[in-house]
Amino acid sequence: MQASVQQFPPFREAPATRGHDNHGGHGQHEPNFFSKYIFSTDHKVIGIQYGFMALCFMLFGFFLMLLMRWQIAHPGMPLPAFGSLLHSVVGDMAPGVKDAAGKIIIGYAISPELYNSFGAMHGTIMVFLGVVPLAFAAFGNYVVPLMIGAPDMCFPRINMASFHAFFLGGVVMLVSFFIPGGAAQAGWTSYSPLATTIPTHGQAFWLVGMVLLITSSLLGAVNFIATIIQLRAPGMTWMRMPFFVWAQFVTAFILLLAFPPLEAAGILQLMDNVAHTSFFLPTGLAVGGQLADVSGGGSPLLWQHLFWFLGHPEVYVLILPAMGIVAEVIANNTRKPLWGYKSLVYSALFVGFLSFIVWAHHMYMTGMGQKIATFFQATTMIISIPSVIILTCMFLSLWGGSIRINTPMLFALGFLPMFGIGGLTGLPLGLAAADLYLHDTYYIIAHFHYVVAPGTIFALFAGVYFWFPKMTGRRMDEFWGRVHFWCSLVFMNIVFMPMFAQGIKGMLRRMSDGGVNYAAARVPGAIDALPGTVMQMNGWILWAAIALGIAQIPFIINLFWSINHGEKVHSDNPWGATTLDWQTPTPPPHGNFAHEPHVIRGPYEYSQPGHAADFTPQDEPERPAAPGTQPAR
Amino acid sequence: MEIPYTIENRPDTGIYNAKLGIWLFLASEVMLFGGLFSAYVLLRVGAEPGMWPHGWLNVTLGTLNTLLLALSAITTLLAWAACKVRDFGKFKFFHAFTILLALTFLGIKSYEYRDKLIHYEIQLTNGKFADGHLREESKDFDLVKKTGTVTIEGHIVEDRKELMDLRSPEAQAAKHEEITIAATDIKKMGNYGPRHNTFTAIYFTLTGLHALHILGGTLVIFYFWGPGSRMFKTDPERFTNRVEVSGLFWHFVDLVWIFLFPVLYLT
DSSP, rough: OOOOOOOOSSSSSSSOOSSSSOOOOSOOSSOOOOIIIIIIHHHHHHHHHHHHHHHHHHHHHHHHHHHHHHHHHTTTTOOTEEEHHHHHHGGGSSSSEETTSSEEEEOOOOOOHHHHHHHHHHEEEEEEEIIIIIIIIHHHHHHHHHTOOOOOOHHHHHHHHHHHHHHHHHHHHTTTTTTTOBOOOTTTTTTTHHHHSSSSSSHHHHHHHHHHHHHHHHHHHHHHHHHHHOOOOOOOGGGGGGHHHHHHHHHHHHHHHHHHHHHHHHHHIIIIIIIIIOOSSSSEEEEETESSSSOOOOHHHHHHHHHHHHHHHHHHHHHHHHHHHHHHHHHHHHHHTTTTHHHHHHHHHHHHHHHOOOGGGGGGGGOOOOHHHHHHHHHHHHHHHHHHHHHHHHHHHHHHOOOOOOOOHHHHHHHHHHHHHHHHHHHHSSSSSHHHHHHBHHHHHHHHHHHHHIIIIIHHHHHHOOOHHHHSSSSHHHHHHHHHHHHHHHHHHHHHHHHHHHTTOOOOTTTTTOOOHHHHSSTTTTTTOOOOHHHHHHHHHHHHHHHHHTTTTHHHHHHHHHHHHHBBBBBSSOHHHOOOGGGSSSOHHHTSSSSSOOOSSSSSOBBBOOSSSBBOHHHHHOOOOOOOOOOOO | OOOOOOOOOOOOTSSHHHHHHHHHHHHHHHHHHHHHHHHHHHHHHTOOTTOBBOOOOOHHHHHHHHHHHHHHHHHHHHHHHHHTTOOOOHHHHHHHHHHHHHHHHHHHHHHHHHHHHHHHEETTTTEEEEEEEEEEEEETTTTTTTTTTEEEEEEESSSSGTTBBBSSSSHOOOOEEEEEEEGGEEEEEESSSSTTTTHHHHHHHHHHHHHHHHHHHHHHHHHHTTTTHHHHHHHHHHHHHHHHHHHHHHHHHHHHHHHHIIIIIII
């Protein structure tokens, strides 16, 4: 087990002290509010900045969804409570609804255009401003340097620039709600020529916002990869890195290489919208029955190829960090080594590689040709293998462990079946023949929400509850954490499970009236008619979604209340974890480690025979553990 | 707190941080330009037969620009080598050349852009096409009110396709002369800007993005040449690394042009 420690020059003369730090680069003694929280170059502060902003954006995206669910369940009915507020923000896009006599305005409803822009912005905000910043940027920034024993990220100032670009991109996205014509309406995929022909400048805002967000994640990805390659502590060899670090490493490579083609596509679409070029506009394009005044000759398929070249790897950007968090939480709470560490690592690498050659399975309906469809169908089936290996390893890790049940572990356990449902229901979508029927129905909405909402977001909750004690020195409340978990689990499933049925019955995903007109236009009793139960489900989903929103209130209160009032932890390592992030002072000071860690063993040495404690930290010298290092349970 | 390996190489990876960072950044740049080049390929393959332009760009100016950038790659390398042997004067000398060459490149590029923006294709009411550089507009020229005249230096063709291949013997033989056209005879008039067709669109986008990279690289090199060169006195090793990293970026930008030149000018 003892491996030779590589000889490295020491990178820190004096051990870092808490609070005060007079480091070389920018030696201010008492940092004021701005240099401490806004222009900080400390990876932990930047991680928390990212986390806070991402949670705010996620809440905002959730509210957009609630408004849309109201419109789906009660199309054209005045919006309760938020109607006049919405009208004052977006104006005529939320038109007034008159009473039966047609005289008094009794409220404000959501117009189809507004519904479309909510749909586009819900997707954009949740993916690019919510989940990716939280999973990759927030947790990655806070945890990765700690886990590999680094004093900070490789390029701290680029790290700060990355956050500022993200913030600016978010502002540009939000501002687009206030311009005449409203925000982008062409879906989060922004398919051309629709995205160019809709008469709103919201699309240009969307594109500029995306370019900023892509810049942000590019800077972040460069930083992460360089940090993981260059700043590993002595002895932290590749196969001693925790799986979370591996997951972030692969994610960073995906972001680095998959985002630029979307940036290219964004530049081209921006040219289409602003300079009136025809990159994505075909010859003979007609808008509203009129021949459009464009040169033509462009290719709408080109946009889809460039978009999905990012879009599919993006799915793994969403899921890999979540898998990393779940792996850490499971290993820690089963008190035994993670099952199949090497399989996990190689699977993650394989997923990262394959994710670049599956993109066209989003495009079976475009008529790109059967041969291409067959190729992408094959790669799609192959990529499910490493994903299943990862999930299987996590399930097998539970086998024979003495499992501690706490809030992070509950969320991690919840992740496993929920992600399993999301993943397995994706298989029919990867097969071209089945996809022709299911494409653009609520089935696909249910599928990817199972992957991301009860999947990734549960893992992110697990991460928040898990690392909160390291960030603040206090725990979040256990009881309210469990309330949060069980309510979220139940209502998530009530929201998304019926959508599978709706989709199989043929309800399409982009109808702003929830399918009422579509159902009415069909011959009753015909085989493709939408039955009344499908419409009824819209009502249940609305109430479950509202309940799901209420279930997040305990979390929000718990999060902020616990910063100052939570139960104090009595050691730096309250969960009894082995990885380096728990071997720092709590909260970690600027520079992170009191002494430079020397890693001498793998990441998951739990319950090793011959050790007094049931965990052996990666940098603990080979001697019997001193009394008092038992985890505080 | 000090970040390790900002100056010296890490023993097991054999590289310092910034150099790894710039290589990663360049990898993403390859994907960015790769996406745009693949857009070029798809647009060209998908163009209607006979409608993809040939010979629209000035090969002489393009060759000159290629030589300028190739030369600047050499001066960049020599500037870095001068830093390595701690010869500050030579560093200043060579990078002054780099900046000068880059600015000349941008100047020639702007001239080429201007040439395209004053080049008009005029669809006449009799179905013919007048094509040439704008020389004069009469004061009352207005396309909407149909008043006044416009003078171009060019020629008139029967079919738009004749304007597509300027390398053909027919196009080479065409006589260019001053033509004055009344607004009443004009059906549609537009310059060779990005919206003219997909070729000018991708030409302006690719070379414009490349020119922005040249501009950015020039600004960085100028900073290291001017105010940033103070670091040569305090921390020459770190300064040399900076020159190397900016040089790597500069070589990449040169390399993109090496692809752009044949793709846009020579085919």
